[in-house]
Amino acid sequence: MKPMDSEMLREQGHIMVDFIADYYKNLEDSPQDFPVLSQVQPGYLRDILPDSAPDHPEPLKELLHDVSKKIIPGLTHWQSPSYFAYYASSTSVAGFLGEMLNAGLSVVGFTWLASPAATELEVIVLDWLAKLLQLPDHFLSTGNGGGVIQGTGCEAVLVVVLAARDRIMKKVGKNSLSQLVVYASDQTHSSFRKACLIGGIHEENIRLLKTDSSTNYGMPPKSLEEAISSDLAKGFIPFFICATVGTTSSAAVDPLFPLGKIAESYGIWMHVDAAYAGNACICPEFREHIDGVENADSFNINAHKWLFANQTCSPLWVKDRYSLINALKTNPEYLEYKVSKREEVVNYKDWQISLSRRFRSLKLWMVLRLYGAENLRNFIRDHVNLAKHFEDCVAQDAHFEVVTTRYFSLVCFRLAPIDGDEDKCNDQNRELIATVNSTGKIFISHTALSGKFILRFAVGAPLTEEKHVTEAWQIIQKHATKFIHNKKN
Amino acid sequence: MKPMDSEMLREQGHIMVDFIADYYKNLEDSPQDFPVLSQVQPGYLRDILPDSAPDHPEPLKELLHDVSKKIIPGLTHWQSPSYFAYYASSTSVAGFLGEMLNAGLSVVGFTWLASPAATELEVIVLDWLAKLLQLPDHFLSTGNGGGVIQGTGCEAVLVVVLAARDRIMKKVGKNSLSQLVVYASDQTHSSFRKACLIGGIHEENIRLLKTDSSTNYGMPPKSLEEAISSDLAKGFIPFFICATVGTTSSAAVDPLFPLGKIAESYGIWMHVDAAYAGNACICPEFREHIDGVENADSFNINAHKWLFANQTCSPLWVKDRYSLINALKTNPEYLEYKVSKREEVVNYKDWQISLSRRFRSLKLWMVLRLYGAENLRNFIRDHVNLAKHFEDCVAQDAHFEVVTTRYFSLVCFRLAPIDGDEDKCNDQNRELIATVNSTGKIFISHTALSGKFILRFAVGAPLTEEKHVTEAWQIIQKHATKFIHNKKN
Structure with missing residues (x-):
């Protein structure tokens, strides 16, 4: 037995394609066999699986039988036509094929050299998508900005909080961490608070501004302006605003234009989390919801949510890529190559938390x-x-x-x-x-x-x-x- | 046209399987057509791709033609039999099938309820793997510890640095961040320094202890002991040691047993990064290299490196899962369900950076x-x-x-x-x-x-x-x- 054998991959790959195609067919044709929300009880799986790995190989047929009988009953079927919870995480035929090809080629594009196509396609495809979204030119790779595919909106907001933190710390000194304050509405995704805490921002310096039905749960610019003034008067250092277009709770929209003007006037980084609704902005009739993104420092959508890109695919654009790189770069000797230092070469390891990265742009390119x-x-x-x-x-x-x-x-x-x-x-x-x-x-x-x-x-x-x-x-x-x-x- | 159609998935999925099987066949049979290190020049792809997304669909055949002619020449072939760089990131037939099935089912297991099988299989399979590695019982889910699949070793070290940071901050107060110090050898992966900086640890408080050929580049316990004593005398607060089994540079092994004893005696969190070499420890003859892991607080291997699990799959075990959860939990209303609060229910969103997560244990289960x-x-x-x-x-x-x-x-x-x-x-x-x-x-x-x-x-x-x-x-x-x-x- 060998770990890789092209003919075994072919044979078993075909079996798996049919298994997955049948799953989708049955999801549609026999919904009674697939409760959308799994009806199992906690601990159900431990009772029906062995408690250690087998010493010897088991046939694929047996494994797929177990998937059908033991795993699928424990799934909440996110791809079911009757799934209306949270926000969808939509796959598609193209998104699925993209994941297959990614898993098949199995390259690791941490630096340009480690697989030039993986880096270059990402740069190009994020420019394509930026144009579909009518993002300002400064988010394109041709200027000081550019796009990068993060795994999730949580990673996206974390890396920009870190970029903004390190940018302001450079000015005010590393011992001022406890004075840094951030702003968002009380409808903002929990990942924002988590990102701030990860970055060492004090919990009591996270200002979650109150919203209500009078603004349909959008952040009131006046509250932001007042909060910033009040904080400045007390000696705090405002440095980050997280605005949301399409909140997780109710798809509320923060008014980017006035918020961005405030951010700009105080020199504060404004991030726009449009994880769900941003995808809709490829339609001209929805584009108005991100009007004002021109004043943002960063913008994020989850293409795996509503652009049919299969998990995970979370494009993030930044106005100033150097802020990101300054906060996240590493330079181990074993990754040093002359070509990596050329100005036109992007090394995406310095735009994200992890060193390693999958070839996710392939999938987005295929979907488009x-x-x-x-x-x-x-x-x-x-x-x-x-x-x-x-x-x-x-x-x-x-x-x-x-x-x-x-x-x-x-x-x-x-x-x-x-x-x-x-x-x-x-x-x-x-x-x-x-x-x-x-x-x-x-x-x-x-x-x-x-x-x-x-x-x-x-x-x-x-x-x-x-x-x-x-x-x-x-x-x-x-x-x-x-x-x-x-x-x- | 619809985003999902089971018969289109079937038809195009079969085409993709053959494309990928042919890729592996050709990698073996016609190596001259696949330079292992891509020979393209920076910017090559922009010259041969359009500068915007198409308005109308293009056929799969045309896309695959472009993959062959435009993308593959820009790949560094990590799966080539003549790839000997960095460390391998090995796929396998089973790993590939696992990725396919994951992409096919496309569930998002952030909480138990969001797909019980995704959570429960991860708990079970990480117990299986812990047993194969002969990890101590406190890393099993049956005690206070447990395993979780992170995306990469970088994420793994980040979450444990945060867990340890928040544990110590609770004791010494949130204004002591600048006094916290961490230890590792100068051979430690760059992700450790990056994780510390992300967490707000001051760069000058990251002690990278010198190694040389006298210990085959393993960390000398004496240096650690001296560094800690010296730091304590100066009023610093030592809280974290990152030991490595199989460094990225030279596969050096830090001596876990004496390092763990030191960590234990000072109440310092010891993390073991065994991203590459840890996989080998499923063989009894290599297990000695992690002797002493019994005293570690956390242990990580990258199963996508050398356990044939396809990217990404980075199991992390912790001795005290509550430290991790305390540092990383979120409780948005829209994810509140009665069942989520039951003690036996794991909600992996609280064990990692991101909320969303793919069903990666499926792949590991299939490989095993x-x-x-x-x-x-x-x-x-x-x-x-x-x-x-x-x-x-x-x-x-x-x-x-x-x-x-x-x-x-x-x-x-x-x-x-x-x-x-x-x-x-x-x-x-x-x-x-x-x-x-x-x-x-x-x-x-x-x-x-x-x-x-x-x-x-x-x-x-x-x-x-x-x-x-x-x-x-x-x-x-x-x-x-x-x-x-x-x-x-």
């Missing part, structure tokens, strides 16, 4: 070429239209209410309170979602906004069609009858 | 099952034997010298100096490696040890056989003639 920009826009528009359809259903049912203004493919809604009893309303919505998800027929998730327990219906899985949305609404309505009946009593 | 432990041991033994073979060749040629004691599959060697002229010797070795790599027939890399420029020959690619090693040696000898001839003059 195998679909073309126009189809990608239409995939997104389809999802938005399906969300509109769901929103219309909710709006037409007096027992329910749409809670926030919908911009993209997320609908925030709930069973409406009866006689203004918010506590009871929260309990009913909690019970409703638990019941609905336990059917296994759909999976939706929840959030909290101004103390209200809110249901989230996010469209984005690659197989979802109108019939699935309609059916989802019928399931929700059906299980809500109990509470509605109670209302009438 | 499809090969079985005994074959994996033999794959590693084969590589070590090939390295021995190369070492013998070097030793038998008086013009060359083996520079360090070889423990695993890396041989550090060089053209020997003539008349003790070290500068000239360095220049000759620099010229030799440049010439050898420019042939495209093999790729070897270099390092520096005690000011000497050293050639590194690392065996680990999955197709490498004795004939490839023999041929590599012949190529090196042939291109060395020039210098040897000069010697005689």
Whole structure:
């Protein structure tokens, strides 16, 4: 037996392709066999797997049998057409093929030399995507900026927090860490707080500005301006703003234009986390949501969320790549080559946390070429239209209410309170979602906004069609009858 | 057109399998068509690709044609049988299939609920692997510790530095960051320094203890003990030691047993970076190199390096999972579920930098099952034997010298100096490696040890056989003639 054998790869690869194609076929044709939210109990797998690795090889057939019988029942099917939870993490045929090819070629592009194509394709494809998003020229590789594919939005925000931290520390001295302050709204993704804590920012210096329904949960520029002034007066050093376009909770949009003006006037790094909604901005009709990105120092989308790029693929653009490189560069002797020092050569190891990196741009390039920009826009528009359809259903049912203004493919809604009893309303919505998800027929998730327990219906899985949305609404309505009946009593 | 269509996935997936199987076949059969180190010049790709994404779809056939003609010439072929640079990042049929299945199922296991199987299989398989490595019981999930798959060794060392930092800061107060000191040898991977800087540790508090040939570049325990005493006397707070088993430069081994005793006596977190060589420790005959891991707080190997798991797969075990979770946990409302709070439920988002995570344990499970432990041991033994073979060749040629004691599959060697002229010797070795790599027939890399420029020959690619090693040696000898001839003059 050898670890690699091209004919064995061929034979077993074909078997695996059929296994995966059948999985998608069955997800569509036999949804009853695939509860969207897994219905297993904690510890289920330990009871049915051996407690040590086998000494001798087991056949692929047996392994795939175990995948079907033991693993798949324990999956929450993110690619199911009836998956409406969190935000989707959409794959596609092209995204899947891209991952296959990446795993097949299996190169490690930490420096240019380690695989020139892996670096150069990333530079080129991120320029392509920047143009589709109409990002300002300073985010292109032709200026001082450029793009890099991070694994996740969490990594993206971490590296820019570090870049901004080290830039300001250079000015104010390394003992000023405890005076550094950062700003975001209270709707900002938890990864921002985590990134700051990782970077040694004191927790009490993380200002999460209050939002409410009056701005549809977007960050009020006035609050930011006041917070900065107040901090400056107290001797703090403001250095970072994280703005979000499409928050995880409710797809709220922070107003980039006024926030960016404030950031600029104080010389503060502004990062834009557009992990989910940024993808939609390849459509001209959604582009306005990132108007003002021209004043940002960095911008991030998760192409694995809603650009069908399969996990993981999180493009990040920065205005000044040297800030990033200054914070993250390493120079071990064993990676020193003359060519690496040439100005036109990018060494992506210095743009990220890890040294090693997969050839992720291959996948993005394949998605862009195998679909073309126009189809990608239409995939997104389809999802938005399906969300509109769901929103219309909710709006037409007096027992329910749409809670926030919908911009993209997320609908925030709930069973409406009866006689203004918010506590009871929260309990009913909690019970409703638990019941609905336990059917296994759909999976939706929840959030909290101004103390209200809110249901989230996010469209984005690659197989979802109108019939699935309609059916989802019928399931929700059906299980809500109990509470509605109670209302009438 | 739809983003997902099971029959299109089937059809195009089969085409891709054949493309990848042909790649491996050709890598073996037609090496002249695949220079191991890519011979392209910086900027080559921009000249041959369009400068924006297409509006309309392009056929897969055309894309694969471009992969062959434009991308593959820009690859450094890490999976080539004649790849001997850095350390290998080995794939295998099972590793490749695992990546395929992961990309196919495409679930996101950030919490238990988000895909119970993704979490539970990881817990189980890391227990399996811990047993193969004969790790102490406290690294198993059954105690206070447990395993988690990080993307890279860089992420692994970062999360444990943060865990240790936050543990000590809780004791000494958050304003003591500037007094924290860390220890490692001057051979330690650059990711350690980077992790410390990310965590806000002051650069001048990173003690990289000097090593030399007297300990074969392992960290001298006496130096550590002295450094700690001296730092304590000056009011510093020692909190972290990074020991390495198999350094990147020369596969040096730090003596874990005495270092661990010191760490224990001072209450300092000891991390063991065994990214490369740790994999070999599934063989009883290599296990002694991690003797003393019993006193470590954390231990890491890169299964994508030398356990044939395809990038990325970097298992990390910790003795106290709560230290990790305390440093890295987040609790956004939209991920709150009753089940997530049950004690037996693992939520891996709190064990790593990112929220999202791929189902990487699937791949490791498949590698362990499809090969079985005994074959994996033999794959590693084969590589070590090939390295021995190369070492013998070097030793038998008086013009060359083996520079360090070889423990695993890396041989550090060089053209020997003539008349003790070290500068000239360095220049000759620099010229030799440049010439050898420019042939495209093999790729070897270099390092520096005690000011000497050293050639590194690392065996680990999955197709490498004795004939490839023999041929590599012949190529090196042939291109060395020039210098040897000069010697005689």
